[in-house]
Amino acid sequence: MNFSKIININVLFLFIVILLSFIGMAALYSAAAGNFDPWSKKHIIRFTISLILLFLVSLIDIKYVYKHSYTLFFLTLLLLFSVEIFGIFGKGATRWIQIFGVSIQPSEIVKVSIILALAKFYHNLRFDRIGKIHNLFFPMMIIIIPFTLTVIQPDLGTSLSIFILGVGMMFIAGVKIWKFVVGLSIMVISYPFFWNSIKLYQQKRILSFLNPESDPLGQGYQLIQSKIALGSGSLTGKGFLEGTQSYLEYLPEKQTDFIFTLIGEEFGFIGTIFIVFLYSLLILIAFYISIKSIHIFGRIISLGVALNLFIYVVLNMAMVTGLMPVVGIPLPLLSYGGTAMLSVMISFGLLLNVDLHYNYQKMKP
Amino acid sequence: MYHSQHKKQITVQNRRTFFLFLGKLSFFSIIGWRLFNIQILDSAKYKTLSKNNQISVKILYPVRGEIKDRNGNIIATNKKVYDLYVIPEQTKNLKETLNNLNNFIHFDFEKKRKIILLSKKVKKFESIKIEENLNWEKLELIEANKNHLPGLHLQEDYQRVYPQNKYFSHILGYISQPTLNDLNLPFISKMPRLDIGKTGLEKFLNEDLIGKAGNIEVEVNSSGKVIREISTNPSMKGQNISISIDQRLQKFSYFELEKHKAGSIVVLNIKTGEILSMASIPAFDPNLIIKKPNKNYWELLLNHPLSPLTNRSIQGLYSPGSTFKMIVALAGLKHKVINYSKTQFCDGKIEFGDRLYHCWNKKGHGSMNIENAIKESCDVFFYELSKKIGIEKIAQMAKEFGLGEKYQIGFENEKQGIVPTKKWKREKLKESWYAGETLITGIGQGYLLTTPLQLVVMTARIAANGKKIEPTIFKRKENKEFDKIPNINNHIGLINRAMFKVVNEQKGTANRSKSEEYSFSGKTGTSQVKKITIEERESDDYKKKDVDWKNRDHALFVGYTPSENPKYAISVVIEHGGSGASTAAPIAKRIFDYIYKQKI
Known part of the structure; x- marks a missing residue:
């Protein structure tokens, strides 16, 4: 590993990432009514650890990243499988697994390894062979296996993200558009077979998730509180720590999925648009890195990372503003939650890695 | 070649990256527009909501x-x-x-x-x-x-x-406020005011009825x-x-039952398995349970000696008595222990293991073949027969016809009854099986216990020539396919013929209930409640009717109509009603009369 590369790292990107995580820290401080405990402190510790990982990932020679892409994919897939197996032998539905005493949500990690696996696959593939049946089958498996495993957990938010991410990346790679139409039709047709092939308890889990009647007050109530928080923030917001906590008492996820509403209440429309602007900037930089890169591997990774971030942000914001049902998606760098933070930061590490190796001659075909 | 492909790919990718960029931009615009709507345009509304008021x-x-x-x-x-x-x-x-x-x-x-x-x-x-x-x-x-x-x-x-009112009390059950435990049920959680079904179909159908x-x-x-x-x-x-019940028939069943103290009538549509009537007395009025205060009514019900809350049709356990003889006969024929022409002489009793086993007819029936033994309900014939078949094969046949089975048609507390076997006795009573108990089981007494629902299903299966009719309390289509009971095809006709003779030939035990307008077949049963001692048997009191009510025999009748291509099966159980022939069979006949008269 050549540490001297670090001087070339994309400073603007890093700055935005750090800025966002500090906004997250402040919001969590406010969510706990002006306390660093229980969330804010942990958030910043997690961020620091993740930042170190980001640097490490960005400095590895891209050749090694390329070499181990599939291995990483299988390892994360194995983690995901083990969650499902613990789900069978343990106490019902779970998304978590304990590794060295740390709770990890493999479905978050698997998103990054999907990006890697697809990037390696398309890097290796000559463009005129991209439409061959077996060349479509392999990437589809890379998407469908983790997708299925997260559906039956059921973690519908994550499975939806995995699906959009995978399909988006195949689109980026250059698969013909009519093939997506065919693929989607096949999925719709084969849906009953999938449904019948999973176990009864898995069906029950999914149904109970999709059936919000179990909480008749439920989402409608959560949403109106969320909208009041955003709306009462108006243009400039009520000011830091001035948000009316009583409403957010009704939001069970105020420190995780609904953190955006708290920012909206305290910093107003200016605050929320600024957040949207920061995320857009990150995505724009990723696009720039992609176009700059001379090798397909780097290009696809960059676009994948951008797409992954975009999915998080748009699904979360659509959810809290009532454009979409509540599915449980965190807002990267702002929401409290370890694995999503880790996963996103590693993906950023990959992006910066591509940036540092954009004209890596050995990766050229 | 490879390089030209690479260039082509880069071109395609750049183009798509641009489209993706536009797509993302539009999504972000939508979010921005939405935020603008909530935070700027509707801000005043949300501000007032937030300031003075509560949602x-x-x-x-x-x-x-x-x-x-x-x-x-x-x-x-x-x-x-x-x-x-x-x-x-x-x-x-x-x-x-x-x-x-x-x-x-x-x-x-x-x-x-x-x-x-x-x-x-x-x-x-x-x-x-x-x-x-x-x-x-x-x-x-x-x-x-x-x-x-x-x-x-x-x-x-x-x-x-x-x-x-009471006519559907056991079938419907009643509703009431949920208990703290009920509040944990997923479909009513957080709806503390919602009344939910507590028993019967009201409970079974909670999830569909609640809305x-x-x-x-x-x-x-x-x-x-x-x-x-x-x-x-x-x-x-x-x-x-x-549901599958016919309100008119249900009411008429109660009308018939209420001439007695306790009992049950179940009528089944043989073609579909639909239960047309399921009546049990004493009954209760669910309206009075719902109406508050209901304390007095509850106490009345709970202290009633005949427990009106019990649905006797599925919870009452009765010895089937002679109605069980068809099963024993089928077991004998299937395992070739007897055939049609083989006869057995009945002189009113047989001796087995230094004990006397009596026929209900003290004078004896004389020479009996299997058909006449069913028709005249000769006990001695079935003692001999069951002795030769053995308890295991009898139990096997009983289970084929639905005895000892829970149908789970929608009621909790449905009783399974008992079809005794050697293994059952060893496990439950920790005793080994005595040969004499096989004889007693052969005439439907002893450990054998059935519910009225099981009896009507048994009858329907016989009437349908061995089709395994499954009962239901919900409506079902006519063309429902049922499995067939194996290896009885050649013998079931004989059983049905004998059941026809029970009603329609002289000396048949239910001959007095014969109808001139339509045909029906059946079998009477009289199940002992109290063990009869030899002294009692010899005394004249036994013949007379002045035995204590609670010591009187249960009266049973199972049957179906019409005899050819049967459509309706019935089981009648009158607790302590005397004999099946004198009490239960006439009720069954009047129910059939009503079915034909009302064109049910």
Whole structure:
């Protein structure tokens, strides 16, 4: 590993990432009514650890990243499988697994390894062979296996993200558009077979998730509180720590999925648009890195990372503003939650890695 | 080549990257527009909501679905009433409000405690029912004193009504407030006011009948008054459900049963397995259970010596007596222990293992073949036969015909009954099987116990030539396919012929109930309740009818009509009714008369 590369790292990107995580820290401080405990402190510790990982990932020679892409994919897939197996032998539905005493949500990690696996696959593939049946089958498996495993957990938010991410990346790679139409039709047709092939308890889990009647007050109530928080923030917001906590008492996820509403209440429309602007900037930089890169591997990774971030942000914001049902998606760098933070930061590490190796001659075909 | 492909790919990718960029931009624009809407355009509205007012979300309770009989007659419905509720959030002090209320209408301490307990369990803006179905006097009192009773609300509500009173008591069951345990059920959680089914079909069908809760978001001021509605999401009424029972036949069954103290009648459509009537007495009136206060009525029911809450059709366990003989005969024929022409001489008793086993006919039946043995219900013939077949093969055949089986048609506490085997006795009674017990089982006595539902299913399966009719309390299509019981095809005709003779030939035990207008077949049964000692048997009292009611035999009859291509099967059990021939068979005949007369 050549540490001297670090001087070339994309400073603007890093700055935005750090800025966002500090906004997250402040919001969590406010969510706990002006306390660093229980969330804010942990958030910043997690961020620091993740930042170190980001640097490490960005400095590895891209050749090694390329070499181990599939291995990483299988390892994360194995983690995901083990969650499902613990789900069978343990106490019902779970998304978590304990590794060295740390709770990890493999479905978050698997998103990054999907990006890697697809990037390696398309890097290796000559463009005129991209439409061959077996060349479509392999990437589809890379998407469908983790997708299925997260559906039956059921973690519908994550499975939806995995699906959009995978399909988006195949689109980026250059698969013909009519093939997506065919693929989607096949999925719709084969849906009953999938449904019948999973176990009864898995069906029950999914149904109970999709059936919000179990909480008749439920989402409608959560949403109106969320909208009041955003709306009462108006243009400039009520000011830091001035948000009316009583409403957010009704939001069970105020420190995780609904953190955006708290920012909206305290910093107003200016605050929320600024957040949207920061995320857009990150995505724009990723696009720039992609176009700059001379090798397909780097290009696809960059676009994948951008797409992954975009999915998080748009699904979360659509959810809290009532454009979409509540599915449980965190807002990267702002929401409290370890694995999503880790996963996103590693993906950023990959992006910066591509940036540092954009004209890596050995990766050229 | 490779390089040209690479270049081409880069071109395609750049183009797509641009499209993706546009796509993302438009999504972000939508989010931005949405934020603009909420935070700028509608900001004033949300600001007022946030400042002075509170948002309250109320559950709109769904109306419970109705239940209808097979012809669409309503047997469970809802009536509009006024109920009194309290919303803890809107009282200054819940206890104070309740104490004030006590000045106007009386309610006891225990109830007050329950309400306070419940208020801690549910969300604080949730209404809790205090009293339902208020009369006009109380309504006026509460309206007049509204100012002293903050947090109290009168609300239109629906009360469950069972228009057929007791006639469907065991089938429908009744509804009631959920217990704290019930609140954990997924489909009623957080709906503390929702009445749910406690027994019978009301319980079985809870999930379908309950419907879907709606909610209404309202803006309330600091004193709890609703300023305006923000949005309404209406509730959905539960499903209406039709069951297979025919209301007319059900009522007529009660009419027949009520000439006696306790018993059951079950009528089955053989073609479909639909239960057309399932009556059990004594019964109860579910309307009186629902109506508060119901304490006295509860006590009456619980202290009643014949336990009216029991659905005898599925919970009553009776020795089938001679109605079991068809099963023993089939087992004998299947395993070739006997054939059609083989005869057995009956002189009124046989000796086995230094014990005497008596035939009901003390003088004896003389020479009997299998058909006549069923027709005249000769016990000696079946003692001999069961001795040769053995208990295991008899039990096997009994199970094929649905004895010792729970049908799970929708009722809790359905009894399984007992089809005894050697293994059963070893496990349950820790004793080995005595050969004499096989003889007793052979005439439907001893450990053997069945429910009236099992008996009617057995009869239907015989009538359908061995098709395994499965009973249901819901409507079912005519062309339902049933499995066939194996290896009895050649013998079932003989059994049906014998059952025809029971009713239609002289010396048949039910010959007195024969009908001139239609044909029916059947089998009588008289099951002993009390062991008869030799002295009693010899005495004249035994023949007479003045035995204590509770020591009298149970009267049974199973049958079907018409004899050719049968459609209706019946089982009649009259507890301590005397003999099957004199009590149960005439009831069955009158039910069949009614079925034909009413064209059911």
